[in-house]
Amino acid sequence: MRLPKLTGSVLSGLHCFLIAAEQMSFTRAAEILCLTQSAVSHKIKNLEDSLEVKLFIRQPRKLVLTEEGKRLQVVVAQNFGDIAHEIRDLKTLELSGDFNVAVPPTFAQSWLLPRLKRFIDKYPALRFHLRTRNELVDFQTESFDCAIYFGNGKYPGLYSEKLMGESMLPVCSHEYALAHELYENPEKLISCLLLHDAAPWARAGRNDEWQYWAQRYDVTLPEAGCTFDRADLSLQAAEQGIGVAMGRNSFIVEKLESGCLVTPFAMPVQSPLNYYIVCRREMAMSPRIKAFIDWLTVETEDMKDA
Template sequence: MQLPKLTGQVLSGLHCFLIAADQMSFTRAAEILCLTQSAVSHKIKTLEQNLGVRLFIRQPRKLVLTEEGKRLKAVVAHNFGDIAHEIRDLKTVELSGDFNVAVPPTFAQTWLLPRLKHFIGQYPALRFHLRTRNELVDFQTETFDCAIYFGHGKYPGLHTEKLMDESMLPVCSHEYALAHDLYGNPEKLNACLLLHDAAPWARAGQNDEWQYWAQRHGVMLPEAGCTFDRADLALQAAEQGIGVAMGRQSFVAHQLDNKRLVAPFAMTVQSPLSYYIVCRREMALSPRFEAFMNWLRSEVG
């Protein structure tokens, strides 16, 4: 069976199809591609005619991918991602050009940023782009070179290296600890206001960290609490005397040293999750990733 020719028209249609399938809207695809909605619709119709298959079921208020459309989307996303990364790598063979990294927000603020000056100083030709997010990266459709995750380390299809383990313990202000008689009395947490990081890791529950700590130490926790969408906000609230936050050692070491926060009882627990650096398998061999990974290892060590 002869394969269909990948003409310019077909390639353009495939790119248009991928955007439309990702957005599930011809209108939003048109905005992204700077085309009219009718132009996008025409491109998709022409592609369907060239391929001899129907890709979308057009319903009054939504689009639905056919089974053929789902299969084609998976293949096109994977291969277009390979092409985009390869083109960029051809332009940035040496330690120069753009280097895009996704990192959890509080990890970026409390651990990475205070150290980043040294890495940038070593590689002045490398344009470092940091983006913060708690959710996982889609390396097939997004142009991140690598990401740091806080998780279990199981990311199929990706190159994964453990960066460091983590431990955690309750922290608050000295004044709050005195007012609630917390020093040496973990049972009195039940009368305190707990401060939660609502998204400590991808797909986590808003009180997962507190519950994990409490179960291992047999401590009863109050039901009431405040939630924040970043761990650093919960820690800042603890500094302000609002309540007690669950602090990761990598986040609170500095505050504990300068007494902005205190640990009213030495009841640390090893976190079930660790920090990992992940990337596409091909990217793991690039000089840029190796330089960044080696620098991270030296900082952790």
């Protein structure tokens, strides 16, 4: 393939190609780009002519990327993402503007929100936008500045910094513990209903937390259980006397102090995963992200080895 000149037409065609490749549909790409379907098809044809290579195999009611198209999609997505993030960084060299952060739902509700006012008060010119999700962020295509993950810290191509560790142990209501004779009797769990966070971390199984704890203490667990898509829901279910939940220390401190939950046996286990702040490598030293990391470092100072 001979190197084409990056004219406005080629750049426009590359953007159109990227959207069409992501959607695998000229019609859906046209809707996103506010163009007609024929205009999208024309742009792609002109791009193929300029590059002298076929990018799509057009089948009835279906588009298929050629091998060349697959290679170009990867390169264009990466470089368009780099350009978009660099433009955003140039426009927000000061601590102002939109700041988009992705955080696991229960971490956001139980840990971050009670502290967030201190960050917002410290940087009033930043417009903080919080989105909750258990899935990992695609920093190439999504406009998040950074994210907080509960994981192993290994995120290829990204910058990650440990915020704090985590420990976990079973919790339930006092009434449930009495009814099931749980105090100092972990073997009684076999007759209890276990409450599972179905997505404790990305790509986790529904009972991974419980199994990890049980293996540490050689405790037999019942097969029956209820699952929830958020840890705070499993904890609320435990408060209601429905069963026994696996509680992370950072989520249950206040509930234990208030008596809403109890730990029927003092058998904590250090979690194999930790909390990390994650972002694109080239964004790690941007003023906004650095300010957020510095603030989080102070807030988690007493919990790094929880």
